[in-house]
Amino acid sequence: MIVMKFGGSSVESRAQIEKVLHIVRARLARRPVVVSSAHKGMTDALINAAKAAATGRFDPSVPVNKQRAVAESLGCAPDLLAPFYEEIADLLRGISLVKELSPRSLDYIASFGERMAVRCIADFFARSGVPARAYDVWDLGFITDANFGRARPLPGFDARIKAMFAERVPEGIVPIVTGFVGRNEAGEITTVGRNGSDLTATLVAAGLGAEEAQIWSDTDGVMTADPSVVKTARNIPTMRFEEAAELAFFGSRVLHPSTLLPAMEKGIPVRVLNTNRPDHPGTVIDFDTDAASPAVTCIAYRERQVVLKISSTRMFGEVGFLAQVLAVLARHEVVIDVITTSEVSVSMTTDDLGKLSRALPELEQFGACEVLPNRTTLVIVGQGMPRQKGVAAQVLDAMAQAGVNVEMLSYATGSVNLSMVIEDAHVASAVGVLHHSLFEKAR
Template identity: 65%
Template sequence: MIVMKFGGSSVANRDQIDKVLNIVRGRRGQALVVVCSAHKGITNALVDTARDAAEGRYAPEPVIERQQAIAAELGCADELLAPFYGEIRDLLRGISLVRELSPRSFDYITSFGERMSVRCIADYFVRRGLAARAYDVWDLGFITDRTFGRARPLPGYEATMKAAFAALPADEIPMVTGYVGKSTQGDVTAVGRNGSDLTATLIAAALGADEVQIWSDTDGVLTADPSVVDGARNIPLMHFGEAAELAYFGSRALHPSSLVPAMSAGVPVRVLNTNRPEHPGTVIDDHSRASESVTSIAYKENQIAVTLRSTRMFGQAGFLAQVFDILGRHGVVVDLIATSEISVSMTLTDGAALDRALPELSALGECRVVRGKTLLVVVGQSLAHRAGLGAAILGATAEAGVNVEMISYGLHSINFSMVIDDADIDRAVPVLHRMLFEDRPPA
């Protein structure tokens, strides 16, 4: 069995959906599950409309008309999505009346993108001669907790999903909603923005799939962000650990949490290009076949750098435990951390969580908070095996005229992390890429 996930750019319009149709049709001899994102731009439009409603501005028609235009382009009957349009209008009216967009309402309103998308695509496939049927993923056993915005399936979901898929007609391709779920209480939930990758790998893990295919608009995972580096190259093979690091630290090819279910179940993940289906893309699995020391460069912008200075740290056991206790109680997720005898520095992205923690952190010492930072990361399975690589990375960054304010590199680590200004991304990444992959490729 192959689980195929198509992202928003892959299902943006009829031209793109025709490409998806041909790709799926070409694999029809295998057991398939197709997971779809919302059409490109629809989820953002739903979010903007919901936020407007929370400010008292009730205007559902622009987003509905946008979806109607895509459905009309595909030749779908008006009545196919009419119930969803009615729900959207009702929900937005309620949000505008109370002027409140709760996490539950946010998940509910954003779920319509995927729910409308799979119905349009399945309907189009059927009329083009490919038997398919649309399903909301919760009708196939994907029941989640009530952690709105970051929901996860309940323990034991795998058996329920296996039974549900086994009962489906063998001659139809199930077209399944990504991103969404439903709690046992009936609340619509979301696994997180861009979470259709995660839906696909969770389904694949439950069903024991042979492979997960993530179809997007790039030739697999690349050595750098192609919007910053024109010469970014395809990475044919990657270890799960490398891919997980890249996903977390900003690689646009994968959702940060998506690899965990595949890693746990040992299901390979293949990243492919809808616009160039003949390209082999990138295969990610648990076999360490990396012969090069560097795999890719990634970055995570909009970081907040926090430095806590206190002479109480000097030679005192338990000080860091106090810091971590405060961070944990207030839900602060730290991306990078470095310590000295009298200071601890860290980066994070959740400003609201930091605001909750700051009063207690300040009681431990002097806190300095600086925003507008980027975590720039060089990832490779064999980084530690190339002598002088750290010096070369820092030298290239200095050559670009970029100041490195913080560094993290652990023993046998597969990532070398630096903190720079957001404004320096476009200067640092191309120079690093040239040094690592073009002028002097790793041995």
């Protein structure tokens, strides 16, 4: 059995869904379970309509017309999705009346994209000769906690999905399952977080004990840098889980940050593939050590970060200074990513200026606090980095060539990533020069 996740770009239109049909049809012998995202742009359209409703403007036309256009192009009967259109309108009307949009209502409205997409894709598949049936993932046991916007399945999911899958998915039928969404024990709809269909796919793959989880997107697998920024980016044939996890965490949209954990736990390889070029082998992510792997595998970055710098002579020789600072940050739920220290200052990055601002009054007891917004964490990832001399020199040289000031630099011994903090305004030039230096120059 394989789990195949198709992202929004793969199910954007009839032309794309026809590609998905051919890809799935060619793999029927491997007993595919399809996990689908909403059509590209649909989740944004639903969320925007909900936000507008919360200011009193009731208008369901953008998401409903978008969905209707895809369903009509696929030849689906109008009544297939009519109840969903009505429910979306009712919900938006309710939000516009109370002018309130809770995380619970936001998940409810955002869930419609996946729920409608799987129904029209399964309907189209069935009429095209691939026996398929649509499933809301909760009907296969995906019952979550009540953390709206970042829900996770409750313990026992693996046993539940195995049992419910055996009971509800007939032999020979391709299940087309909703990504992204879930339901809590009270029956309320939740989501696992934006771009979370990748995570649904690896959770389903782990629960069912699939032989492989495939993430089908619009690039030739994972590339040495975001190909929409670096035109010369190239495919990475194999990656280790640790490398891919760093890449996902530090901002590459191609994989959701939590995607790899369920697969890592069960040792299930994850393959990233291109719906537009299905014969390309893409990228395989697993545990195999490739001793010949290059020092640097890829470049990733996360923009709109905030740097907090605390300067204090109290740090000098004092036991527990950092622990006290981190305890305050933890109490305010500030997540810290990169941290560097000297004897008189400590700098760290986070992505939540709001939470950091709430922690500031307490932090000021430790020293002078400086908050620097609009920063980017730029990360060089590579399994082979610990055993290659001169990588840091090459990286810093490239940054100097690009005229970019490196404000923080962090590398731990044996680590697979080297992180730097720069200004947001310098990202494109820094990534371009760095990619050229690390991947394009004769080395």
